Amino acid sequence: MWFTRVCADPPGRMPQETKRRVRDATRRWVRAVVARRLAVPGEALRWERDDEGKPFVVTGGRIVHLSYSHSDGVAGLALSEAAPVGMDVERVRERTHLEALAHGCLSADEFAQWRRRPERTGPEGFCRLWTRKEAVLKAWGSGVPALLDQVGTALGPYAARAHGGTPVRIARLPPELGPAADWTVYDVPAPRGHLAAVAVHAAGARLRLARTPPSTTEHDHTERSSPDVAHR
Template identity: 30%
Template structure:
């Protein structure tokens, strides 16, 4: 039985704990090994003004924005990437625009300067982005807005294990929507934590065991975090990035 199987089981959305308290922090509290910090960024029109965020982006990030077709997608990307830099700045004590990244084989961003031991991962869906932070242990996070994905049984048969696909196929339409998103976020968080990416999901994992925990960051969304060992969701430090 893989870690992903153990994590999911017959998990229902009703059993996934909501994160209903997010506090705004001018400076992040200390993050020790074993702890997990989760930040929320509003990437929609209620988020931070774009004019003050553009200067924080790197040339690579600015070029990525220019390739996006729709204004709302560009705005979401800018708020997510600049928000990530602002969050990391509080932990590293450097200006957001001065933070350098390196990229893994599948494109996972990592800090260029690894001296702090800080690990992070960013995810976004709709007008919501999440950043998970850890010390000394790679972490992956995925967040999805729960919505119809078309032929979810066919997607499950292609992407998930036979056991997961069979469970999704046997579920009622309402349960199928929930089970699909629980399995999808777990898979994404897992391959982001170890850096494989979805295309190499069938390759041996870099880490033998990853623990996966789910939460509901906002109504209508589900998120999963993956790491070697995780504290219970109730012990996560959950913060929101101010739009001011």
């Protein structure tokens, strides 16, 4: 998994033109990282979408699933050759009517946990739960808002670590997504002020972090892989 800063503008509301530039810059960055990671020229990659509209890349007989996200100028990318993957990155920020928003998109158990844990109540706790939900639904191939409260995880200690982590406990999934045991979700380290999560539609997907020196476009580089992904 990779992160980069695609916009130097301060966080907050962006003009439409800036949003367009961020989207375009994110797509260029994603294509460059995928080509570099797979060690093939960009023109050798065939970009496709499945029936759910989820992107994947084909090269030399290999199918690589991918998911990317951006929030307030920070972009993230996740790749998996083993199974569909979804990722989400969000800036932690104050929200108007946060409790009403949480009540509408958290599961009943999540909302109860969020309310009774003062140290985790607030924007950060909400953002952590939100990124997990988004990651799962992106891996499945649907961002249907009506399903957000049907994806439930335990609001335990923050699981992201600089050198590894443990999967998040999945408490509930919509029936369409199958058993929770067939999924793996991680909190992952993200640039300062942001939280991120990655979900793989595979049981027992493992987390491994690999650090590379920062470059002009890549501020923080971490790698997540599942059991049958080729490692460096």
